[in-house]
Amino acid sequence: QDSDISAQVARDLAGMTLEQKVAQMIQGEIKYVTPDHVRKYGLGSVLNGGGSFPDDDKYASVAEWVALADEYYDASVDRSQGSAGIPIIWGTDAVHGHNNVIGATLFPHNVALGAVRDPELIGRIGTATAREVRATAIDWMFAPTIAVATDLRWGRAYESFSSDPDLVESYAGAYVSSVQAEGVIATAKHYIGDGGTLRGTDQGNTRMPLDALLSRHGKGYVTAIAADVKTVMASFNSWNGDKIHGNRELLTDVLRGQLGFEGFVVSDWNGIGQVAGCEDDRCAKAINAGIDMIMVPEDWESMLHTTVAQVEAGEISLSRIDEAVSRILKVKYEMGLMSRGKPSLGAAEPEGVIGAPEHRALAREAVRRSLVLLKNNNGLLPLNPAGTYAIFGEGADNIGMQSGGWTITWQGTGNTNEDFPGATSIQSGIEEAVAAAGGKVVAAASENEQLDAAIVVFGEQPYAETQGDIDSLAWQQRNKRDLKLIEQLADRGISVVSIFLTGRPLWVNAELNASDAFVVAWLPGSEGAGVA
Numbered sequence: 001q002d003s004d005i006s007a008q009v010a011r012d013l014a015g016m017t018l019e020q021k022v023a024q025m026i027q028g029e030i031k032y033v034t035p036d037h038v039r040k041y042g043l044g045s046v047l048n049g050g051g052s053f054p055d056d057d058k059y060a061s062v063a064e065w066v067a068l069a070d071e072y073y074d075a076s077v078d079r080s081q082g083s084a085g086i087p088i089i090w091g092t093d094a095v096h097g098h099n100n101v102i103g104a105t106l107f108p109h110n111v112a113l114g115a116v117r118d119p120e121l122i123g124r125i126g127t128a129t130a131r132e133v134r135a136t137a138i139d140w141m142f143a144p145t146i147a148v149a150t151d152l153r154w155g156r157a158y159e160s161f162s163s164d165p166d167l168v169e170s171y172a173g174a175y176v177s178s179v180q181a182e183g184v185i186a187t188a189k190h191y192i193g194d195g196g197t198l199r200g201t202d203q204g205n206t207r208m209p210l211d212a213l214l215s216r217h218g219k220g221y222v223t224a225i226a227a228d229v230k231t232v233m234a235s236f237n238s239w240n241g242d243k244i245h246g247n248r249e250l251l252t253d254v255l256r257g258q259l260g261f262e263g264f265v266v267s268d269w270n271g272i273g274q275v276a277g278c279e280d281d282r283c284a285k286a287i288n289a290g291i292d293m294i295m296v297p298e299d300w301e302s303m304l305h306t307t308v309a310q311v312e313a314g315e316i317s318l319s320r321i322d323e324a325v326s327r328i329l330k331v332k333y334e335m336g337l338m339s340r341g342k343p344s345l346g347a348a349e350p351e352g353v354i355g356a357p358e359h360r361a362l363a364r365e366a367v368r369r370s371l372v373l374l375k376n377n378n379g380l381l382p383l384n385p386a387g388t389y390a391i392f393g394e395g396a397d398n399i400g401m402q403s404g405g406w407t408i409t410w411q412g413t414g415n416t417n418e419d420f421p422g423a424t425s426i427q428s429g430i431e432e433a434v435a436a437a438g439g440k441v442v443a444a445a446s447e448n449e450q451l452d453a454a455i456v457v458f459g460e461q462p463y464a465e466t467q468g469d470i471d472s473l474a475w476q477q478r479n480k481r482d483l484k485l486i487e488q489l490a491d492r493g494i495s496v497v498s499i500f501l502t503g504r505p506l507w508v509n510a511e512l513n514a515s516d517a518f519v520v521a522w523l524p525g526s527e528g529a530g531v532a
């Protein structure tokens with residue numbers, strides 16, 4: 001079958017013009033690429049970035065996602081304007097579930113999943129996530145992130161399963177296998193050393209010899225490639241001062257020669273623009289280094305013309321273009337996307353899949369198993385649900401805060417509980433469990449109630465990428481308002497259970513010391529009831 005595919009790819013290639021070939025290497029963002037553009041230029045792929053939706057409508061329905069995917073597909077196979085008629089593929093960031101779509105199941109972020117230490121669970125989550133992505137007729141997930149977060153001041157620490165390379169190694173292949181078994185293309189990212197930058201600076205410089213880079217940050221790629229991962233995304237960071245997007249040693253010699261990767265490499269968002277001497281719409285160096293598909297969200301048309309000119313000028317060899325296009329076509333054939341027809345054909349009963357009860361139950365299981373108990377004086381936990389409690393803190397009834405970044409919007413901000421139909425907050429989960437047992441949850445303000453415990457839910461506000469970089473791991477260094485709340489309750493003689501929402505381990509000694517029990521809930525996502 002492989003030989004059939006390579007023969008078919010060779011035949012396709014022989015019939016393609018240089019413009020058609022370069023077009024296959026271009027991925028534009030849906031805000032800047034219309035189906036008419038696809039019909040005219042024959043782009044190989046589109047993506048929606050974080051916080052980008054059909055018609056730029058945050059509340060786009062599943063049917064609207066599906067309709068747009070079909071529109072792009074129909075345009076891509078229409079040769080009437082001179083394209084090669086090759087089916088387009090749509091990539092999306094399913095960071096913790098299909099997080100751009102209203103009503104999707106939001107799984108705990110990767111840092112929480114790492115705390116569970118169970119590759120089998122990861123496989124089930126990959127399956128469920130891929131099914132929800134397929135339900136919107138999208139073929140490609142830019143996941144899993146297999147970063148090994150080292151300096152936790154990094155704003156993407158929560159996207160990393162662990163600082164332990166062996167745990168990341170055990171998760172990477174499991175996730176890739178389960179996603180691709182659903183017919184969705186997976187992406188091992190960000191290659192390589194995204195979690196190893198100096199001071200945890202996002203897109204910063206990772207400084208170490210190659211053998212250390214591979215042993216510390218490369219183990220996930222070994223199992224992802226063994227699981228036949230179809231794509232790898234190049235990383236923004238530099239390696240010993242050189243931007244990886246232009247580094248041939250890593251993108252070709254190591255990734256292909258040493259690690260044996262056979263799929264295609266996609267660049268990150270305007271990542272080629274950071275390569276010395278390059279722009280967002282031109283970078284022969286990146287293509288020659290081994291980038292096969294360029295994520296050029298906005299300047300895709302200029303990129304197309306520039307790159308064709310660079311080939312004609314001899315800055316990029318035609319054989320390099322043929323190699324890149326062959327890899328892209330090979331993946332499209334291997335995933336059945338060349339013969340599948342409309343993407344909606346794969347989106348079986350979409351309304352029943354997004355936020356499906358069994359997916360939410362799986363997410364709730366993950367939440368429960370991800371909780372880390374740091375302190376439990378006098379066996380205060382588990383609480384007796386028949387007791388009387390009050391719940392405090394800005395994280396108590398805040399589904400956006402408990403979900404973190406990459407949640408509907410890119411930064412995970414600007415959402416309200418109403419944006420999460422079917423989801424439960426930590427507070428609503430506790431209220432449900434207590435009511436079921438005949439207990440009581442009283443308003444936080446009531447002073448005179450005799451409480452069996454106070455529950456305080458506090459922690460980080462949502463953030464994504466560079467916006468999450470911090471200078472210090474000390475929690476609320478300047479304004480210890482959470483500590484004050486805990487101490488006020490403790491001073492009233494009330495036992496305090498602290499629940500900490502965070503994308504990374506932080507320095508919370510004072511809050512720990514002031515609490516009778518302390519649980520790290522990480523970023524649990526839509527199923528806050530898993531905490532109860």
Ligand code: GLC
Binds near residue numbers: 047048049093269
């Ligand atoms: C972002 C991230 C990358 C994501 C891509 C598309 O900047 O670095 O992880 O897949 O752009 O949203």
